[in-house]
Amino acid sequence: MKHIVIIGNGISGATAARHIRKLSSYRITMISGESEFFFSRTALMYVYMGHMKFRDTEPYEPHFWRKNRIELKKAWVKTIETDLNRVLLDTGETIAYDQLILATGSKSNKFGCLGEDLPGVQGLYHKQDLEQLERTAANQKVCKHAVIVGGGLIGVELAEMLHSRQIPVTFLVREKSFWNGVLPEENSELLNYHIKAHGIDLRLGVTLKEIHSDNQGKVKSVEIAETGEIIHCNFVGLTTGVSPQIALAENSGIATNKGILVNKFLETNCPNIYAIGDCTEQTDPLPHGRKSIEAVWYSGRMMGETVAQIITGNRIFYKPGHWFNSAKFFDIEYQTYGLVSSRRNMPEFEAQIHWIHPDKTKGVTLSYDKNNHLFLGINTFGIRMKHETFDQWLNDKITIYQVITKLEQAQFDPEFYKSYVNNMRPALLESLPNLAL
Amino acid sequence: MNSTPTNSFAFINPDSYGLNSGQKIALASGLIGLFFLVLAVFQVEIASNLTHFILALGLLGFGVIYFSLAAYRQKFAGIKNDGVMFNSLSSRGIIGWLIGISLTAFYIVLYFYPSFLGLGGNDITNSGLIALFDPFSLWLNGNPATQWFVYGTLYTLAILVFGFKFIQKYWHNRYQRLRTISVMFFQLGFAFLIPELMSRLNSDTFKLPYYDLKSIWPLNYYNFDKYRVNSFIDAGDLGLALLIFGIASIFIITPILTYKYGKRWYCSWVCGCGGLAETVGDPFRQLSDKRLSAWKIERWVIHSVVVFSVLMTTAVVYSYLGDDSSVYWLTKPVFLSAVAGLLTVVFTLTMVFKRKELGKDAIYGAMGYFTVILVLIGLFVFDQNDHVFFFKSSELRKSYGFLIGSVFSGIIGTGFYPIFGSRVWCRFGCPMAAILGFQQRLFSRFRITTNGGQCISCGNCSTYCEMGIDVRSYAQKGENIVRSSCVGCGICSAVCPRGVLKLENDNLKGRINPTQVLLGNDVDLMALMNQR
Numbered sequence: 015m016k017h018i019v020i021i022g023n024g025i026s027g028a029t030a031a032r033h034i035r036k037l038s039s040y041r042i043t044m045i046s047g048e049s050e051f052f053f054s055r056t057a058l059m060y061v062y063m064g065h066m067k068f069r070d071t072e073p074y075e076p077h078f079w080r081k082n083r084i085e086l087k088k089a090w091v092k093t094i095e096t097d098l099n100r101v102l103l104d105t106g107e108t109i110a111y112d113q114l115i116l117a118t119g120s121k122s123n124k125f126g127c128l129g130e131d132l133p134g135v136q137g138l139y140h141k142q143d144l145e146q147l148e149r150t151a152a153n154q155k156v157c158k159h160a161v162i163v164g165g166g167l168i169g170v171e172l173a174e175m176l177h178s179r180q181i182p183v184t185f186l187v188r189e190k191s192f193w194n195g196v197l198p199e200e201n202s203e204l205l206n207y208h209i210k211a212h213g214i215d216l217r218l219g220v221t222l223k224e225i226h227s228d229n230q231g232k233v234k235s236v237e238i239a240e241t242g243e244i245i246h247c248n249f250v251g252l253t254t255g256v257s258p259q260i261a262l263a264e265n266s267g268i269a270t271n272k273g274i275l276v277n278k279f280l281e282t283n284c285p286n287i288y289a290i291g292d293c294t295e296q297t298d299p300l301p302h303g304r305k306s307i308e309a310v311w312y313s314g315r316m317m318g319e320t321v322a323q324i325i326t327g328n329r330i331f332y333k334p335g336h337w338f339n340s341a342k343f344f345d346i347e348y349q350t351y352g353l354v355s356s357r358r359n360m361p362e363f364e365a366q367i368h369w370i371h372p373d374k375t376k377g378v379t380l381s382y383d384k385n386n387h388l389f390l391g392i393n394t395f396g397i398r399m400k401h402e403t404f405d406q407w408l409n410d411k412i413t414i415y416q417v418i419t420k421l422e423q424a425q426f427d428p429e430f431y432k433s434y435v436n437n438m439r440p441a442l443l444e445s446l447p448n449l450a451l
Numbered sequence: 452m453n454s455t456p457t458n459s460f461a462f463i464n465p466d467s468y469g470l471n472s473g474q475k476i477a478l479a480s481g482l483i484g485l486f487f488l489v490l491a492v493f494q495v496e497i498a499s500n501l502t503h504f505i506l507a508l509g510l511l512g513f514g515v516i517y518f519s520l521a522a523y524r525q526k527f528a529g530i531k532n533d534g535v536m537f538n539s540l541s542s543r544g545i546i547g548w549l550i551g552i553s554l555t556a557f558y559i560v561l562y563f564y565p566s567f568l569g570l571g572g573n574d575i576t577n578s579g580l581i582a583l584f585d586p587f588s589l590w591l592n593g594n595p596a597t598q599w600f601v602y603g604t605l606y607t608l609a610i611l612v613f614g615f616k617f618i619q620k621y622w623h624n625r626y627q628r629l630r631t632i633s634v635m636f637f638q639l640g641f642a643f644l645i646p647e648l649m650s651r652l653n654s655d656t657f658k659l660p661y662y663d664l665k666s667i668w669p670l671n672y673y674n675f676d677k678y679r680v681n682s683f684i685d686a687g688d689l690g691l692a693l694l695i696f697g698i699a700s701i702f703i704i705t706p707i708l709t710y711k712y713g714k715r716w717y718c719s720w721v722c723g724c725g726g727l728a729e730t731v732g733d734p735f736r737q738l739s740d741k742r743l744s745a746w747k748i749e750r751w752v753i754h755s756v757v758v759f760s761v762l763m764t765t766a767v768v769y770s771y772l773g774d775d776s777s778v779y780w781l782t783k784p785v786f787l788s789a790v791a792g793l794l795t796v797v798f799t800l801t802m803v804f805k806r807k808e809l810g811k812d813a814i815y816g817a818m819g820y821f822t823v824i825l826v827l828i829g830l831f832v833f834d835q836n837d838h839v840f841f842f843k844s845s846e847l848r849k850s851y852g853f854l855i856g857s858v859f860s861g862i863i864g865t866g867f868y869p870i871f872g873s874r875v876w877c878r879f880g881c882p883m884a885a886i887l888g889f890q891q892r893l894f895s896r897f898r899i900t901t902n903g904g905q906c907i908s909c910g911n912c913s914t915y916c917e918m919g920i921d922v923r924s925y926a927q928k929g930e931n932i933v934r935s936s937c938v939g940c941g942i943c944s945a946v947c948p949r950g951v952l953k954l955e956n957d958n959l960k961g962r963i964n965p966t967q968v969l970l971g972n973d974v975d976l977m978a979l980m981n982q983r
Contacts, residue, residue: 025908057909064534065946066914073908073923075742178533212527311907340905342948345529345623349905349950398950401903426902426953428944430625 017041018325019101019109021091021262022117025311026291028052029318030115030325031084037326042083043109045101047090049141051076055119056311058144059171063178068141094266096284113325116263116274116282116289117318120256120309122168129225134233135250138172147175151249157181159247161236163222164254165192167341170205172251173214174344184215184245186222186238196356198379200368201393205343207374212344225250256309258293271295273307278331280321288324290317302336303353310339336408337391338401346375351404352391354381364390367414367445369438371396378438382414389417397434398426418442473521481514491580492568501586508604512612519616528623530946532915540869541734547869555866562857565598592647600647606727607643611635613730620733626941626954630719634726641665642723659686662693665721667700669760670883672851677771706890712956713897714887715939722883724876727865728917729940732873736917736942739872745919749878749936750815753885756855758819760882762826763851765790766844769830784831791827794820805893808963855880874917878936888935896956897939898963899932901925906951912943926951933963 018034020027023046031044057071079086089103100110122137124130134150136143151157160176162169165187173183189195192209194202209216223239235246258273269275269283273295280288291314296306313334320332340349355364365384370377376396382389388411392404403424407417421435470478487507490497497503523531539546560567569579577585577595584596584604592600614635621627642663649659660679668674674697683694708716718725739745765787772783798820806813864876877884891897899922906929912922918936922943925932932952944952 054908054910056907057911060909060911063532064536064538065530065532066910067536070910070914073910073927077743312904315904338904340907340949345527347948347950398902398953401905405903426950428624428626428941429954430629432625 015039015041016112017043017110018113018115019111020044020115020117021094021101022046022119022291022293023049023052023086024055024117024119024291024314025052026119026314026318027115027117029315030117030290030321032082033319033322034325035082035084037322037328040326041085043085043087043111045087045089045091045103045109047088047104050086050088051079053141055139058138058141059175062144062147062175091262094262094268094287096267096287099286112286114287115321115325116268116287116293117291117314118259118262118274118293120292121259122252123255123257124252125254127222127224129227129233130250130252132225132227132233132250133231134248135225135252137252137256138168139256147249151176151179151181154180157248159184159245160249160251161186161245161247162251162253163236164252165189166253166255167193168256169251169253170209170343172253173209174212176249176251177212177214181249182213182215184217184247185209186217186220186236188219188221190219192216192218194356195358197393198354198366198368199357200370201377201379201395202356204370204374204377204395205346208344208346256292258295258307258309260293263289263293278333279324279329280317280332288321290314290321296332298331301333304334304337312338336405338405346396347398348393348395349399349401350391350393351399351401352381352389352408354379354391354393367442369434369441371434371437376434378442380414380417380442387413387415389414392417398428399424400426414446415443418446471521471525474518477514477516477518477521479514480510480517484508484510484512484514488580488583491583494569494579500583504583504587507583508608512608515612516615519619522616523619523622530948531620532911532946535734535737538734541737543738543870547735551867551869554868555862558857558862558866561598561602562861568598568601570598571595591644592650594650603643603647606723607638609731610638610723610726613733614726617730617733621945624941624945627945630941631729633720634722634729637665637721638723638726641721657686658682659690659693662697663723664696666723667705667717667883668697669701669757669764669886670722670724670881672760672764672856672882673848675764675768676848677767680768680771701886705887706894709887709890710895713895713937713939714884714891715897715937715954717887718877718884718938719940724860724864724881725874725938728868728873728877732865732868732917735868735873737872737914738870739874739878739917739919741913741916741919741921743921746921749919750812752879753881753888754815754819756859756880757882757885758823759851759855761790761794761823763844763847765827766830767848770844787827787831791824794823801893808893855882872917872919874919874938877938878918884936884938888937891937892933892935894959896959896962898955898957899925899937899943900953900955900957901929901931902949902951902953904929905949907949909948911946911948912952915942915946917942922952928965931962931964 018040020031020043023044027044031042034040034042051072052074053068053071054073057066060066061068061071089105089107092102092104094101094114099112100108101114102108120139122139129135136146138144138147151160159182161184162172163186165185169185173185176183191199191202192205206216206218220241221239223237225233226235226237228234233248233250235244236250237244260270260274263274264270268287274282274289274293275297276282276289276294278296278298280290280294282289292309294307294317300306316334317332320330323330336352338351340347342348353364354366355361363383363385364381366379366381368377368379378395378397379393380389381391389407392399418439421439422433425433425435484507487497487503487510491503491507498506535541538544540550541547569577569581571577576582581596581598581601584601587604588594588596588600614631617631618628642665646661646663650661653659660682663671673679680694683690705717719729769783769786772781772786773779774782776782776785801809801816802813809816859880860876864880867875906926908923908927910923912926913920916922917940918938920932920934920937922932939954941954944954
């Protein structure tokens, strides 16, 4: 019987395993050194905040894997012997495969700053990072002040986490406004306000020069490059993004660039070896302007679904639909569908219109094509909108006017919630060029 | 390289979850109020009964209300679950166990040893705790208090003040606010004030049974007991109207509302048990067991209770009906045939129209149905007046009242809040919930929809589901949640960080929508997978 080996038990690997099982009776082995069972990485923050226990982040009970004959192996893979079709584990064991799927995920970025390897400095990605965080920043007593460097999603999550244990946080963001490399300025400003309102010491437009240690070799303070200011702290969170975890592939002779290189069939340069999820870099262009490296939950899951089809004999190619994503910034939920560019990345044809509620906890930004007025995408803050509806509208290629006219249809807020569509509609229409509809 | 600690999630209790000064004052006030009640139990007089009563309940009520304001009003509106899993109260710590044991002890005393609380009777006046409530009881209904009046008052106060707390906690969520106001209203008005005031109408010649109008058979399993039916009938038009209302509640009103809104219209908007679970029980909702094995046990236990309650009620009514149709048209055989007929109609309709949706459960449904029918036939064939086979129907009624009415719904259902979560009774024991759930699963517009592919499997929804539904297992597949046990509290939707879940009433078509591939992936792939 064909033996499929999957390295990595995150959303990509676990999805691939589940779908291969649905479509075949191949032998499946899933290897991970990080955790015994698949857990939701995005939920690690809630474990630290005490919303959930770690086992609550595991979507399947242990018997699920037994019942579905997905063998789990808790070990780190040392090398892949591509010519012999087998992997070597750190336990000394070797496992032979017929087909191998790499789903090794990402790792936290470092940028070569002095002191970044000190104890008390860490990123937040793996389960082990959370365990480390529990040791260095368990409470206010062991961590009197924390500094977070890097204004992205993980950074703001880490700020919320530390804040939940009442640890004072200074948040250093290189950009002039939080996450404005991704969000339009209007959205970014709303978040600056919200983050500060929660008592986070948000510093915009500053970078880290150096991390100082005390005489025990632990983190003592950080120095800001622009001002020379010294901030005393017991913990430094480095959240300057993640990049594909490619070391294993690289050492085993599998072609890599920033990520493990795969074509649209998710095949690497080695026969019988596929790669999916965060660790990949697509060599074929993707539809809808999707990026060659996407470290998001949903892309990992979709690649898992696709590779399962390919391995079980239905050779389709990876073709993600319209971009969508979501996040939560403290109390503000964020959803996005389609293309909404930041100022920095804005293509020439894109224009945007905005509505921000006066209380600065709700807002939307819609983007459209200047030339033909076709709707391109939406960002929502504090308002829930329907994925299906926007996906349909993007497929149907309707105009921005049509979208605004029937925006109610996309609402997904709970029952009895106040609808803000009537508040935002005049404001949105007003900022549109006045054209015959 | 492989030194991965797997058990390092044993958290040290972070000190930062301590109470703020306002919460401390509130807690002290509440504890003093509670202490005053305990003093009363031990017959310690500190003031007149009325003063003592007002002081104790006032301090308790003030404590909870001020605690909520101190805890939530200073913060941004949003989800307030920080530290839930570290808090001794809400994570089965020592405080949780102590409260669980105390509540259980209270229920045992209340149900079986009310004299310990100072219940008088037979010309002995009330003393202790119950005497404290005498002035209030006299003012409200003209009679001295009973242990049930004490319980009813405390129960209502608890729903009101903890309801206030719940509203503060979910201030940003209008569904939660309205729902809580609704349970507070129904508890205060329908369960407490109206029945108390109704009993004022009673005289030597006119007597209505105590009737909580929102309590529906089989939840109020005693509603068709002989003494009640007699007093309904004796009370003339008003009594008859109440009796008809009691029957219409379960056979007409309930099915219509459940069809339109799901069982939530009752379980989390009206019901008193649900009301207590949603307000007082809110800190314990995450303790419900989410395992598949718990779901299996749940289905066996709750449906057995339904069968038990149907049989018990049938036997009780059967026992006091006559045989002579010239005296009264509803005779023993007519009644039994009517019950069997109704069950057969429901069973046949379900099997004809909903066989597919039931799947394997159809077999269990059929088993339940045939058990009941066999017993009904047995009842008739082996008719020994008031015996159901070897049991006297009054004994059956008594053991139901003891096992289900007292032990299950009270002692386990509420006493074990801090151990098993807030909805143990509703989930495993309530026959009303089972009947509504059966309908919700098969003939209702209600469902929880999921938002395309946005789920990140974080598990907040499952963790905070008080009914132990693994909401995530549906959400991560993009599948609607259509479960008989869902009480529609809406907390899964509230705690979802990605805006994935929404409670909705919509068409029956496409309500159950198993999908293989989630939205976001290539459209052709979706079509392909969904064809399989």
